[in-house]
Amino acid sequence: MGNEVTLTIDDKVITVPAGTLVVDAARQAGIRIPVFCYHPELKPVGMCRVCLVDIGRPEIDRTTGQPVYEADGVTPRLRFSPKLETSCTTPVSPGMVVRTNTDKVKAARREIFEFILTSHPLDCPVCDKGGECPLQNLTMMFGPGESRFEFEDKMHLAKQVPLGELIYLDRERCIQCGRCVRFQEEIAGDAVIGFYNRGRGLEIVTYSEPGFDSIFSGNTTDICPVGALTTADFRFGARPWELTPAASICSHCAVGCNLMYNVRREARSNGRLVIKRTMPRQNEWVNGIWICDKGRFGYHYTESTQRLSQPLIRREGELVPVTWDEALEVVEDKLRASDSQVAGLAGGRLSNEDLFNLRRLIQALDGEALLHSYMGGGDLTAQVGAAPGTDLSRLGKGDVVMIIASDLHEEAPIWWLQLKQAAEHGATVISLNPRPTRQDAFAAHIVRYAYGEEVKTIRAFLPAEKESPAADALSSARRAFETAKDVLIFFGGEGMDYETSSLLARTCAELLVRTAHYGRANNGLVGVWQGPNIQGAWDMGFRPAADLKAALEKARTIYIAAADPVGDDPAAAEVLRKKFVIVQDLFLSETAKLADVVLPAAAYTEREGSYTNGLRRVQRFYPAAGALPGPRADFAIFAQIGARLGLPLEGKSAALVFDHIARRTPAYLGLSYPELARTEKQYPLVGRTAMYYGGTVYDNDQGLGVPLPLVEIGDWDKLDAPLPSPAAAVPAGALLLVPITRLYDRGTAFSFLTPLEKRLVSPVLSVHPQTAARLGLVAEEQVVLPLPGGDIMVKVSVDETTPPGVGLLPRSAGIPLAEPLAMLVQKMVKEI
Numbered sequence: 001m002g003n004e005v006t007l008t009i010d011d012k013v014i015t016v017p018a019g020t021l022v023v024d025a026a027r028q029a030g031i032r033i034p035v036f037c038y039h040p041e042l043k044p045v046g047m048c049r050v051c052l053v054d055i056g057r058p059e060i061d062r063t064t065g066q067p068v069y070e071a072d073g074v075t076p077r078l079r080f081s082p083k084l085e086t087s088c089t090t091p092v093s094p095g096m097v098v099r100t101n102t103d104k105v106k107a108a109r110r111e112i113f114e115f116i117l118t119s120h121p122l123d124c125p126v127c128d129k130g131g132e133c134p135l136q137n138l139t140m141m142f143g144p145g146e147s148r149f150e151f152e153d154k155m156h157l158a159k160q161v162p163l164g165e166l167i168y169l170d171r172e173r174c175i176q177c178g179r180c181v182r183f184q185e186e187i188a189g190d191a192v193i194g195f196y197n198r199g200r201g202l203e204i205v206t207y208s209e210p211g212f213d214s215i216f217s218g219n220t221t222d223i224c225p226v227g228a229l230t231t232a233d234f235r236f237g238a239r240p241w242e243l244t245p246a247a248s249i250c251s252h253c254a255v256g257c258n259l260m261y262n263v264r265r266e267a268r269s270n271g272r273l274v275i276k277r278t279m280p281r282q283n284e285w286v287n288g289i290w291i292c293d294k295g296r297f298g299y300h301y302t303e304s305t306q307r308l309s310q311p312l313i314r315r316e317g318e319l320v321p322v323t324w325d326e327a328l329e330v331v332e333d334k335l336r337a338s339d340s341q342v343a344g345l346a347g348g349r350l351s352n353e354d355l356f357n358l359r360r361l362i363q364a365l366d367g368e369a370l371l372h373s374y375m376g377g378g379d380l381t382a383q384v385g386a387a388p389g390t391d392l393s394r395l396g397k398g399d400v401v402m403i404i405a406s407d408l409h410e411e412a413p414i415w416w417l418q419l420k421q422a423a424e425h426g427a428t429v430i431s432l433n434p435r436p437t438r439q440d441a442f443a444a445h446i447v448r449y450a451y452g453e454e455v456k457t458i459r460a461f462l463p464a465e466k467e468s469p470a471a472d473a474l475s476s477a478r479r480a481f482e483t484a485k486d487v488l489i490f491f492g493g494e495g496m497d498y499e500t501s502s503l504l505a506r507t508c509a510e511l512l513v514r515t516a517h518y519g520r521a522n523n524g525l526v527g528v529w530q531g532p533n534i535q536g537a538w539d540m541g542f543r544p545a546a547d548l549k550a551a552l553e554k555a556r557t558i559y560i561a562a563a564d565p566v567g568d569d570p571a572a573a574e575v576l577r578k579k580f581v582i583v584q585d586l587f588l589s590e591t592a593k594l595a596d597v598v599l600p601a602a603a604y605t606e607r608e609g610s611y612t613n614g615l616r617r618v619q620r621f622y623p624a625a626g627a628l629p630g631p632r633a634d635f636a637i638f639a640q641i642g643a644r645l646g647l648p649l650e651g652k653s654a655a656l657v658f659d660h661i662a663r664r665t666p667a668y669l670g671l672s673y674p675e676l677a678r679t680e681k682q683y684p685l686v687g688r689t690a691m692y693y694g695g696t697v698y699d700n701d702q703g704l705g706v707p708l709p710l711v712e713i714g715d716w717d718k719l720d721a722p723l724p725s726p727a728a729a730v731p732a733g734a735l736l737l738v739p740i741t742r743l744y745d746r747g748t749a750f751s752f753l754t755p756l757e758k759r760l761v762s763p764v765l766s767v768h769p770q771t772a773a774r775l776g777l778v779a780e781e782q783v784v785l786p787l788p789g790g791d792i793m794v795k796v797s798v799d800e801t802t803p804p805g806v807g808l809l810p811r812s813a814g815i816p817l818a819e820p821l822a823m824l825v826q827k828m829v830k831e832i
């Protein structure tokens with residue numbers, strides 16, 4: 001076949017796709033060639049020379065252009081290069097013969113090792129990489145045994161220096177392979193580190209302020225083949241051989257990256273298993289081998305000493321600790337007496353099993369199952385979402401990806417990374433947003449609209465709509481859309497309340513249906529949800545309320561799990577104070593502080609469960625850290641309450657709850673935990689093996705998850721999404737406040753104990769220079785914003801990229817979740 005090449009490596013005849021590098025062909029044949037600078041996800045550079053091999057190619061007669069044969073007339077004559085060649089930069093060719101283990105190759109390798117070690121400190125006994133270091137292992141296998149270089153002649157430099165607050169560099173250990181620099185340039189798109197000086201004086205430096213300013217920086221510590229780069233939270237923390245891997249799923253956004261927590265028992269935690277570090281776990285359907293720094297460092301909140309450890313009930317105005325029995329008895333009595341006036345409010349951090357049990361409990365009490373989210377459309381993504389087989393890493397020419405009302409770099413970093421790569425492979429990205437975002441860098445079409453015009457903007461892509469005569473960005477984006485083979489639409493919630501967001505989702509869904517871009521791989525609607533399991537919550541029957549306060553007002557008893565409505569909108573306190581409130585959470589949140597009963601929940605790191613990500617892949621997470629004595633898993637708490645009320649709910653294990661889900665929930669029918677745990681061979685081959693070192697990334701032996709089938713499609717004739725009522729004009733002297741989502745937010749599920757503390761966003765109000773001039777605002781000054789839930793103090797930032805008339809604020813600054821569009825702030829009080 002024309003696209004395949006047959007060659008021989010160490011007497012093994014193999015056939016691989018044309019263009020495969022010799023090093024990869026060998027790896028596929030089970031023949032391992034050592035590498036340092038080569039990484040299957042980076043462009044080859046041939047810098048370290050450790051992969052040298054002997055290569056022969058069939059000799060061609062220059063006059064006839066025909067192969068030359070040996071005397072037998074059958075065997076092609078081979079011509080070997082006089083010098084060895086780097087197998088990581090040489091593509092395979094027909095009839096090639098590769099020898100990886102000749103005396104010549106071995107001698108060359110010995111010399112390379114001797115050279116690489118001329119300035120290496122050999123401090124393996126105290127090095128963080130010791131035990132999983134390719135340099136250490138390969139030196140033992142191929143090194144010369146002794147060096148002709150003097151120890152005193154080595155470079156002696158100060159030990160670890162910070163490249164930023166997250167990553168430390170030990171310059172002596174660096175073997176100058178350039179993997180870290182190339183990762184930052186090629187994959188992360190943040191060229192914030194680089195080589196400085198030359199020769200033995202060469203070192204890695206950071207060019208950014210703050211240092212190593214990239215949300216993907218931790219990946220460089222994984223792929224560094226020596227202990228030169230280490231993370232702030234792991235270095236000197238443990239030795240690799242003391243650690244046990246525990247598979248998990250990141251709980252910080254809708255991507256659902258596959259993780260491996262490395263755990264060990266520690267005396268200072270009373271013999272409990274504690275997490276020592278986070279590593280990526282390969283899942284080519286989800287995150288490949290990369291994770292963002294929030295996923296790597298963000299789990300620390302689960303270790304906070306401020307975690308709730310005991311149930312609390314309110315007595316004489318105070319929350320006091322009680323036993324589980326006492327607390328559950330009060331909950332039982334209140335729920336019995338609630339007379340169908342119950343509301344359950346769930347957050348997107350709950351697992352499918354938790355949500356299923358809570359929903360059944362609320363249903364049995366004839367109550368309402370509410371979702372704490374400001375985005376709509378989870379029912380539509382179930383019908384026309386990304387279909388099974390969707391693979392962002394394989395998008396390319398002919399594929400169109402539209403991103404509307406979302407800043408993916410901040411909201412779903414690994415999707416941003418994958419779509420950047422898709423654009424590099426030829427896919428057309430259309431970025432639609434009122435303000436610049438980092439996806440603009442790789443978007444072929446950038447469409448700006450005013451906040452409030454999201455639905456109108458998508459409607460312009462509908463086939464029935466008249467194309468605007470102008471050759472504007474929207475028209476060219478529309479033409480790209482019309483010729484697309486496959487289309488994915490990612491929709492976020494920036495600048496919208498629940499109703500507008502629902503309309504936007506409907507319009508996007510309608511566009512996909514009318515243009516037949518649904519129901520097959522790489523087509524469909526994707527919600528950029530603000531949580532790991534918002535999609536699962538929709539699937540389990542939870543719905544956001546258009547007016548959350550009004551919905552809560554109707555209930556007598558309110559059961560809030562993994563949500564903090566008061567933290568998000570202090571005005572919600574007014575409603576909750578009048579109700580009997582049960583809060584189930586990890587922390588004494590603002591909502592928990594005014595609850596009548598508080599139940600401590602186990603963190604996702606301490607228990608089992610499953611999440612459904614934004615691409616509708618259901619994935620399992622497993623217990624990593626040891627369980628704390630007080631808290632209980634959410635699904636088990638709901639089951640215990642159910643048992644008291646005579647409702648048999650499964651509470652023994654998450655796997656058994658999932659069996660119930662698989663019997664009753666459309667799209668999940670017939671699924672099981674063993675199926676979610678199924679794996680398949682994944683490419684590129686990476687692994688942690690010493691020879692062909694892809695990094696400390698883990699192979700996936702615990703499950704790639706299962707993509708959900710689409711549920712039956714609704715009646716789309718009736719789904720002619722109306723335009724929302726036009727946004728009210730902003731009166732002179734007022735500011736349209738728009739909450740935006742930032743990665744390093746200050747939510748309770750992130751802020752505590754994280755090494756990212758310095759990068760947490762502060763409440764900054766960004767305004768355009770014209771707006772600042774109109775309102776008399778000065779950069780860096782503090783102003784008080786009078787919001788309905790109370791005043792908040794913010795620092796002014798004057799920024800040309802903010803649309804005029806708009807004030808951008810991080811969502812965590814306290815803007816209510818479901819306020820219509822955004823607020824108009826009429827007056828601002830300057831802080832003197």
Ligand code: SF4
Pocket residue numbers: 173174175176177178179180181204223224225226228229
């Ligand atoms: S720090 Fe590590 S990854 Fe970067 S060049 Fe040095 S050895 Fe290579």
Ligand code: SF4
Pocket residue numbers: 250251252253254255256257287291292293294295296412413414415
């Ligand atoms: S991209 Fe999202 S899911 Fe992945 S590691 Fe980052 S925060 Fe976690």
Ligand code: FES
Pocket residue numbers: 034035036037038045046047048049050051052086087088089
């Ligand atoms: S030159 Fe091939 S791995 Fe470095």
